[in-house]
Amino acid sequence: MKRKLIFVLMAILSFASVIAVSAQAKPVTIVHWYWADNPKYSAEMQKIAADFNATNGKGITVVAQEYPWDGGAYSETLFRAVMGGGGPDTSSFKLTSTPLFAANGLLVNLDEFLAKWKDKDKIEPSLYETIRKASGTKSVYVMPWNTQVLYVYYRPSLFKKAGVSVPKTYTEFLEACKKLTMDTNGDGKIDVYGFGMRGAKGGQEPWGSFIWARGGNFDDLTTPQAIAGMQDFIDLYKNGYAPPTAPMDGFNEIIANFKSGKTAMTIHHIGSSIGMVETFGDDVDAFAFPGGVGRWTSMGDTENVILKSTKNKEAAFEWLAYLATGKGQEAWCVATGNVPVSKEVQQLPFFQNNRFMKVSIEGAPYAGIFPILDTTTEWISTIWPNTVAAALTGKLSAADAMKQLQKGLWGK
């Protein structure tokens, strides 16, 4: 009888382990959405996914699908897809969208996964704190991936031509914008504009530096200091130190204008550095946006999330972990020049010896993000560009524009 019982127990155990193994090895497909700034980055993401598929050893296949960032409209596309019952298992993400997605219960709480994750400490604890704060809860809903700190790209040859040295203060920066606006061939027309201003969607990030440089902040956009920062921004355009197309210039336009030599300075992050070096070689450099009364630059963050609709949370986390601290982290940050979140990857010589990375690190202490409110997405995509365009073209005064921006963001 005893023998029989042992035999039955062993049979059950063997059967259970066979089931467990086969369940574990069961192929799983994870659909991942992401955006990329250029075709090279698209190819890199596809390669990372292919490498992960080949090496994870758990039967996980990631299908990476690209969607345009479109000045932030990516988040809305993702939201609509998920709310409509579709969308991916995992996706690249921005912190600003957390309230919207969390309020609708669309994100997987990562606390349990992080508690068991052996690489958790490879990421700076302060980053988890920022992420928790953004969600308005004590939980982590997004997985850190990379950060980008905005700084000023400039052309040393044009600086030399205009007799300008790298600005150390905000006032010097404004002066440089003026001096770098030049008619280089003497035909009476401006060929080079000092500042490549971004007036379309996404332009709020460089604009924020002007507001803070005059002593303003985002909590109250109607203070005299904030209005003075806005006035500086308007004056750059009104005085002709930025291209006349600035009110409608977005990412593609500011980069094209800088690369074609139409502008001497423009503000973007390290993600553009590889393309800049490909175009100019050594004739491109960067400096951190100088401080005035205050100092601020935008910290772009990119995370990844697991959508609640996924049926394969474990596999999805495996993939996000690969992007955060695994080979995917190194490959993506090397290819794009973004600042890694993995402390281990940050120490690699590639990042330690990169001049753009140094400027990013220099800007990190005063880099910040816009207030994350449920109004922020609309404020960024519609209210800010239209209000600033009205101010730039003289339809609104700086004070009135700031009043409208304050109302749009804070509701009062």
Add this chain to the structure above:
Amino acid sequence: MHKKKLSPWPYLLIAPALITIIAVVFFPVINAILMSFQSYDLRRPSQIRFTGLANYFAAAQDPLFWQALLKTIVWVAAGVWFQFVFGFMLALLLNRKFLGRGLIRSISLIPWVTPGVLIGLMWRWIFDGNYGVLNDLLVRLGLIRQNVPFLAQQSTAFPSVILTIIWQGIPFFALMLLAGLQGIPEELYDAADVDGANAFQRFFMITVPSLKNTIFVTTLLRIIWVANSVDVIFNLTEGGPAYSTQTLSVYVFNKGNALNLGYASTMAILLALVLSMVAIPYLKTLFKAQEESK
């Protein structure tokens, strides 16, 4: 006397079409009407509730709504009028016999068959203030000295988007009017010749009256389509700069994109009402004219 037995077949046969129409037309419309009476904002899902006419009152007090409505009227009036005029001219031209007419007829359809998104992107580059071909041409012709940022200044952005929609819609009018022109009996023109009518009289006494119904229907369709058009404007300017190209349909799209579906639905309903106010008298006039001509 036998009572006629009702057969279920007609109902069964019509059912699939009816169900489809209810599902894809009536359900969304009713849903939109219901949403317009709610604070249906997906950014604040916990606050979604019935609010009566609050969205309608908000629209009445929203300066952007009135501005967008005015823009819509100008957009439709200018867009459809010039499409009609140039479309008519093109139809008259294509109705004549000349070498390569078939090829020209096919080529002239290109703007109509090109997707609106592509048209928006294409014209965005044409109008581009830095590298656009329009600026290049105008500079070479000596008409301007410095490039004009067509889409970046409010004074030129709206005319630019209107020009684009005119370009897109001309072939539709041309196609419809050409079909109408080909249906006019040649004998009418022969009789007019015998009576000594000049070209002007032939045009206004024979051509235009014969095309009246076609003109009515085509214009009405274009008014509705142009008023509802989002793709061209959105890809050109997204309604900017400073809302200067934001028509009501673009405003609805922007609000919908911002996930304020209640307010977006309200404005969509109001736009539908405005269009009905144009379409109903228009159709009444058309039907009355048809009755009188019988």
